[in-house]
Amino acid sequence: MTEDSPILEAVDVDKSYGDVPVLDEVSVSISAGDVTALIGPNGSGKTTLLRALAGLHEPTAGEIRYLGPETARPIGYLPQHPAFRPGFTVRETLTFYASLVGDDEDAAMELLKRVGLEAAADRQVEALSGGMTRLLGVAQATVGDPPVVVLDEPGSGLDPGMSVHIYDVAADLADAGTAVLLSSHDLALVERGVDQVVLLDQGEIVQTGSPAAIRDALEADSLLEAYEASVTGEAGTVRVRGESA
């Protein structure tokens, strides 16, 4: 699926919140036609990096470069905790977003079908389950056919079948030429469903490459094993940057 030419780049990106460093000279390239997974322990800076790449906050240093075509919506984004304005149906909500890029209700319904949510089109968004809300969020992230789609933990809260479906949707998007960047803790799905992996630990990239390449480099039998060999913290302990015990 890889087209190799980067469509989105982070170059030597630092990000700090006050005195607390979160990202440290992070450089990464995202290619069109790839599903790229950002993995790492809690607090490693995944969401911060995703938000920087999506253009939602300024890096403290370094540069984010979007190299794709000029379009109404260059980068689609699914937040970690998607939420929608209450009092509206799923159809109305997605039609609102579609209208912002010049699309209509029919285009919105096509996106709902893609994520398997068309049966809930007339349900109020506040009546959706957590998983259904996330599916609506994924549909929203693809409104306007953005060349880059950034999904922050798209499988969180979904049942296994639906998680697989989300990764299938991501793969379909990549097949159509979209660069899909997602974060995840589900390493089995990542190993199975993505083209590239970026492993982040304590704000630094410690591994990049295909799941197979990372496994081979660390002589691991699985991505989980490679992950455990790469991260510095103890399992079950959240490492907090800027804090020392």
Place this chain on the structure above:
Amino acid sequence: MNGETGTGTATPTETEHETGVGERATPSQSHVLETIVRRELQTVRRTRTFLLLGFALTVVLLGVAWVGGGVRGGYVPTAVDLLTPLELLVPIVAVAFGYRAVLADERRGELDVLRTYPVSSWQVVGGAYLGRAAGLVTAVAFPLVVVALAVALTGTEEVRIYATHAGADSPILFARVVVLTILFALVVLAVAIAISAVASTTRSALALAVVALVVVLVGADLAIVYGLASGFVGDSSLVYTLALSPISAYRGLVLETAVVVASGTGPRTAAPIASLLGLFLWAGVSLAVATVAVRRS
């Protein structure tokens, strides 16, 4: 919002990339604004609290006009009866319409999502303001129209003169009060939208709303009184200084254009142009503050 981020952040098309996706035209700014306004209008229409506020305002204003006897006295006596309740209640209703308008989207993370669309900060603020304004205008104008109908139906003296000259009661004078009240409400709504954009939590928005109400309802007038007492504000410049306070500007405009003109004589209560400028300044600065706050959030 999209395209407003600075150095170091994603910007479109540094080099052309061949891909099968994207490459669609950005919709016009008016279309985007209209889309946001339409959603705000739907929100207002579906929020029962706003309906209740309009109903409660109708009951209170009708009750005050009836108990005060203004209804039977004519349009101008009714306007005089209603002036103080309007000064108190309209800001409260306006703040209720606007103090969470932007904040709620921010708290849900929807502003972040909107940043990935071709939506500017001013469109977010303008859309929220215009949509809420439509609901607020209805909530404020409807009770006053009901009161005007009550005057028309129960007034003991039939009004035959639809004129604005001195010494005559007229529905046109009451219509001026309605228009000025709507203008006052829209100014306070702009302040409320600014609060909703600046605040980071519902609690802080409520606290800021209370502070804003105190400033608008009491603080600005007290400052002018203090200025007058201390000699900082001279007698000749008082009507211009009153234009700086939204509530004084509104009160002065109502008295000057609807009450004094009907009585035919009286002291000068406002400098109309200065008062209108003062109100527009409050609204403009508030919306500018809201736009900057949304851009920086």
